[in-house]
Amino acid sequence: xxxxxxxxxxxxxxxxxxxxxxxxxxxxxxxxxxxxxxxxxxxxxxxxxxxxxxxxxxxxxxxxxxxxxxxxxxxxxxxxxxxxxxxxxxxxxxxxxxxxxxxxxxxxxxxxxxxxxxxxxxxxxxxxxxxxxxxxxxxxxxxxxxxxxxxxxxxxxxxxxxxxxxxxxxxxxxxxxxxxxxxxxxxxxxxxxxxxxxxxxxxxxxxxxxxxxxxxxxxxxxxxxxxxxxxxxxxxxxxxxxxxxxxxxxxxxxxxxxxxxxxxxxxxxxxxxxxxxxxxxxxxxxxxxxxxxxxxxxxxxxxxxxxxxxxxxxxxxxxxxxxxxxxxxxxxxxxxxxxxxxxxxxxxxxxxxxxxxxxxxxxxxxxxxxxxxxxxxxxxxxxxxxxxxxxxxxxxxxxxxxxxxxxxxxxxxxxxxxxxxxxxxxxxxxxxxxxxxxxxxxxxxxxxxxxxxxxxxxxxxxxxxxxxxxxxxxxxxxxxxxxxxxxxxxxx
Numbered sequence: 406x407x408x409x410x411x412x413x414x415x416x417x418x419x420x421x422x423x424x425x426x427x428x429x430x431x432x433x434x435x436x437x438x439x440x441x442x443x444x445x446x447x448x449x450x451x452x453x454x455x456x457x458x459x460x461x462x463x464x465x466x467x468x469x470x471x472x473x474x475x476x477x478x479x480x481x482x483x484x485x486x487x488x489x490x491x492x493x494x495x496x497x498x499x500x501x502x503x504x505x506x507x508x509x510x511x512x513x514x515x516x517x518x519x520x521x522x523x524x525x526x527x528x529x530x531x532x533x534x535x536x537x538x539x540x541x542x543x544x545x546x547x548x549x550x551x552x553x554x555x556x557x558x559x560x561x562x563x564x565x566x567x568x569x570x571x572x573x574x575x576x577x578x579x580x581x582x583x584x585x586x587x588x589x590x591x592x593x594x595x596x597x598x599x600x601x602x603x604x605x606x607x608x609x610x611x612x613x614x615x616x617x618x619x620x621x622x623x624x625x626x627x628x629x630x631x632x633x634x635x636x637x638x639x640x641x642x643x644x645x646x647x648x649x650x651x652x653x654x655x656x657x658x659x660x661x662x663x664x665x666x667x668x669x670x671x672x673x674x675x676x677x678x679x680x681x682x683x684x685x686x687x688x689x690x691x692x693x694x695x696x697x698x699x700x701x702x703x704x705x706x707x708x709x710x711x712x713x714x715x716x717x718x719x720x721x722x723x724x725x726x727x728x729x730x731x732x733x734x735x736x737x738x739x740x741x742x743x744x745x746x747x748x749x750x751x752x753x754x755x756x757x758x759x760x761x762x763x764x765x766x767x768x769x770x771x772x773x774x775x776x777x778x779x780x781x782x783x784x785x786x787x788x789x790x791x792x793x794x795x796x797x798x799x800x801x802x803x804x805x806x807x808x809x810x811x812x813x814x815x816x817x818x819x820x821x822x823x824x825x826x827x828x829x830x831x832x833x834x835x836x837x838x839x840x841x842x843x844x845x846x847x848x849x850x851x852x853x854x855x856x857x858x859x860x861x862x863x864x865x866x867x868x869x870x871x872x873x874x875x876x877x878x879x880x881x882x883x884x885x886x887x888x889x890x891x892x893x894x895x896x897x
Contacts, residue, residue: 412441419529423457428464432471440473442642451490459495465503468496477511486511486626489545493554501557508561512624514801517564520612521706524799525850526806528607533584533783534615534798535601537791540628543591543598547578549587555621562624564617572614575603587618597633604640614798619795627764632679637805641774641781644809647816648703652695653826654812655716659691660829661843662768664836666873667864668804668857670790671797676859677790684787685767686873690719691824703776711786714750715743717767722746725763746750800856807847817824822846 416438423431435458442451455475462468476492478485486492492511496504549555551574559569576587584604592599600618605611629635644650658665666686668677693713694701701715702708718725726733726749733749734757740746765772768788775782786805792798814820825846833841840861844854864870 416442416815420454420457423461426461428462428467431458431462432467456491456495460498465506469507472496472507472511483540483628484626485540485628489541489554489625490548490552493552495550501560502878504557505561508558511542512558512562515562515620515624515628517562517617519565520609520616523609524607524612524803524806525853526607527643527810530643530806530809531604531606532802532806533602533604533638534802535599535636535638536618536622536629536793536798537592537597537599537633537635538622538627538629538793539597539633541598541622541625543589543595543644546589546598546625550576550578558624559617559621562617562620564612564620568613568617571610572617573657587614615798616795619793619798623793627793629791629793632677632683634677634680634683634787635789635791635801637786637789638773638783639786639805639809640783641776644781644813646776646781647813649816650809650813651703651776652699653815654808655691656695657808657812657826657843658769659695660689660832661839662686662688663870663873664840664843664861665768666788667870668765668840668860669788669801670838670860670864671792671794671800672860672863674790675864675869676788680788681788681872683766685721687717687767687769690716693719705777708755709774709777710751711747713764713771714747717764717769717771718750719743721763721767722753725750725757725761727870728761728763803853804847805859811847837861 419438420424426434435454438454441584442448442454455471457467459471462471465552472492472495473479476487478487496507499507549558556569556573559572560566572587575585576589577817578589579591580586586603588601589601590601591597600622602615627844632868641651667679670676697715701712703712708712723737726737733752736749736752737746740749749872764770765785765787768784768786770787773783773785789801792801814822815826825842829839829842829846831842832839840858844857848854861892
């Protein structure tokens with residue numbers, strides 16, 4: 406006990422006399438003290454002394470070394486900061502210039518590069534992203550905004566003041582259906598947060614804000630590996646109420662869903678493990694819907710509910726009922742026709758809680774589409790892995806916007822893309838041939854085609870994608886079947 410008391414006295418003497426020590430002496434003494442306090446599980450006291458010591462050190466290099474030593478975990482595979490609040494507390498007594506100098510080193514000298522080109526997509530398409538990440542908790546992000554640290558961090562990344570102000574003055578936390586702000590939320594938990602963009606368009610202002618967010622989260626050591634997803638939302642108003650445009654989109658997706666999975670992520674990056682439960686394929690649902698009723702309408706809420714059931718739910722109804730009332734689980738056992746199953750689904754819609762979002766867990770989610778209203782809502786694409794690579798996100802935006810642009814263009818019978826569309830319906834082709842038909846339909850630029858061709862080449866033989874196949878050899882079928890499908894689709 407006497408030795409312990411002596412050790413504590415030594416620590417108190419260090420604290421009382423810290424101003425008398427040189428930077429080098431503090432650097433040598435602090436490690437022994439911190440190690441001892443952690444052995445005694447006095448973590449709060451250790452944290453306070455770390456911050457005190459780092460604050461007292463005037464040499465920026467020594468200060469930086471201690472910050473890295475105590476707050477960063479770095480290895481070949483992962484870089485992670487344990488507490489950005491503690492980092493910012495330890496440098497709060499510095500002037501702005503020195504703070505920026507420290508942060509630039511912590512941020513590995515990353516810098517904002519302003520965009521000089523708009524995207525090659527229609528300017529009237531509205532889009533938004535929901536970006537999941539981990540490694541930086543929701544609580545940490547909230548603290549950085551609340552104590553104004555986020556502004557100095559963004560300055561250290563050389564983000565222009567005009568962009569910083571637009572993001573900081575136009576953000577909120579834990580809000581739903583706020584489409585004009587950057588929203589930071591917990592999503593499933595504090596450790597699996599999400600940042601959602603406001604409604605964006607093809608402008609320099611929107612693109613530069615998006616790049617700034619990507620850069621900020623990379624600098625904060627956020628991670629997007631594992632089960633994190635990137636959800637792309639496109640405003641349905643772009644179709645101007647033309648239901649044939651929506652049908653063309655569905656047909657293209659139904660023909661090529663496997664390919665969309667394979668070209669959804671940057672080169673050599675296979676699909677996240679939870680994709681088969683969070684972005685379930687809907688190809689079979691689409692094809693079956695068009696075989697049964699290609700002339701469906703969306704003029705009423707009943708039409709919308711049927712559309713949601715037949716395109717998204719159909720084979721997943723039992724899964725949706727897992728957390729619902731017991732009587733529906735019994736009813737589904739006696740529902741042997743699609744009509745009866747749909748009636749059970751209608752009851753499920755009326756009974757489910759607001760927190761039940763199981764419907765949306767498909768490759769494309771139409772649950773936010775409100776076609777029968779003045780505002781047509783949005784369509785959410787959920788198959789992308791999350792990414793902080795701005796270029797990857799931009800490429801994914803281009804891919805989905807081109808799908809929308811092409812679908813609307815095909816409603817014009819004289820459109821030259823009709824020839825490419827008819828070729829796309831040929832299933833007696835190899836997967837590579839099908840890919841080229843899809844890329845020829847969506848893109849005019851060979852440079853853009855090559856982006857997605859390289860993505861496909863890097864993962865085409867990965868076994869994880871086999872579960873997304875729906876045919877014996879993905880696209881092959883006999884010629885008579887092809888002729889029948891082509892005739893049906895032409896009639897649409």
